[in-house]
Amino acid sequence: MTEKPVINFGLEGIYVDESAISKVDGQNGKLWYRGYTIEDLAANSDFEEVSYLLLYGKLPNKTEFEEFNRKLKDRREVPKEVLEVIRQMARTSHPMDVMRTAASMLAMYDKDLNNKDREATIDKVITLISKLSSIAAATGRFREGRDYIPPDKTLGHSANFLYMLTGKKPSKTEEKLIDLMFILHAEHSTNASTFSVLVTASTLADIYAATTTGIGTLKGPLHGGADEAALKMMQAIGHPDNTEKYIEDALEGKQRIMGFGHRVYKVYDPRAKIVRKYLEDQMNNNPTEEVKKLLQIALRAEKLMIEKLGKNKGIWPNIDFFSGPLYRSLGIEGEMFTPIFVASRMSGWGSHVVEYWNNNKLFRPLEFYNGPLDVPYVPLNKR
Ligand SMILES: CC(C)(COP(=O)(O)OP(=O)(O)OC[C@H]1O[C@@H](n2cnc3c(N)ncnc32)[C@H](O)[C@@H]1OP(=O)(O)O)[C@@H](O)C(=O)NCCC(=O)NCCS
Secondary structure, three states, X not given: OOOOOOOOHHHOOOOOXXXXXXXXXXXXXXXXXXXXXXXXXXXXXXXXXXXXXXXXXXXOOHHHHHHHXXXXXXXXXXXXXXXXXXXXXXXXXXXXXXXXXXXXXXXXXXXXXXXXXXXHHHHHHHHHHHHHHHHHHHXXXXXXXXXXXXXXXXXXXXXXXXXXXXXXXXOHHHHHHHHHHHHHHOOOOOOHHHHHHHHXXXXXXXXXXXXXXXXXXXXXXXXXXXHHHHHHHHHHHOOHHHHHHHHHHHHHOOOOOOOEOOOOOOOOOHHHHHHHHHHHHHHOOOOOHHHHHHHHHHHHHHHHXXXXXXXXHOOOEOHHHHHHHHHHHOOOOHHHHHHHHHHHHHHHHHHHHHHHHOOOOOOOOOOOOOOOOOOOOOOHHHO
């Protein structure tokens, strides 16, 4: 019998790659994209610039930025066959299933599908960043039986997304809020979905295959799906005065509180801090009764969770916890949260693929076999 090796379940604590794209400091609650702090980027940059930074490793100059923006704007349209599939699926399927299918379909329009040169890959990623936002917006429209709204080139990337989803041109504040969410979700090192994107890319499958894998992985409630699940919990709590009892009962029943805990952050997620601050500012901006109630529930849940699990177990709010009230303040429904995560994270996924293909190595970990060997075969009629 072979001796059982040390197994790091869930690859916890295992380095699988090296990267210059982002750094997550889980002990001190810090995050950098290409060396820039997330706080600095959230306050001063926009999603287009952040995407350029992630992909190319530097901030663009004016000409580079204009060229990059032009490509993003020119590619926003969703091909009509894809729109038709979105329309058919959107009424009955979860938007993440629609996104996954539509992303996969985009491969059929790429005449140079298997070109993996750096520039060709970056170009495909730009197409995906551009189109996944429109696909998410179209999915949201069709879900509610509404018409597709074509993109508007006068609007920036995130503002255009909100316009295509809601049909209303966003105010400056709304534009800042949606862009902030795009920036904060753009990249986060080798988490489950980025890792799965890289596993697919490492087989030298195409970027659309890798993206489709990433969307499938992001869907789960332990990863990207936690934002929708956290909102559902707040809605189930219903009234701020029910918060403490709901959380205590859930913990008593060994349930997980969505939007809390993280494999790497053992302190407050810096992205959650930023969302929380913007949300608090929104409270002075005449929010709807719904948003007011959600934020009160969120703040009471946060306080109790930190008392119970924060300091002693290192379980703190993550970005998904406060996202719900913020998205609701923009009129976005819960099922659309994770598709927005996809549309933003495409920048990070794509940047990782570009970097990984520089020095590709097939992912093939080991598994310790713990079953029997040499079992005698018994024919069907003798069993
Ligand atoms: C993200 C997550 C999967 C990371 O967990 P992990 O590093 O794999 O840690 P584990 O799942 O082993 O959990 C460790 C302990 O903390 C507890 N725990 C972790 N997250 C918890 C949560 N959100 N609520 C309650 N308890 C939690 C576990 O029950 C476990 O307790 P135990 O030691 O008594 O069994 C986990 O924190 C979680 O499920 N969070 C909720 C989903 C979420 O918000 N995901 C988005 C992440 S950005």
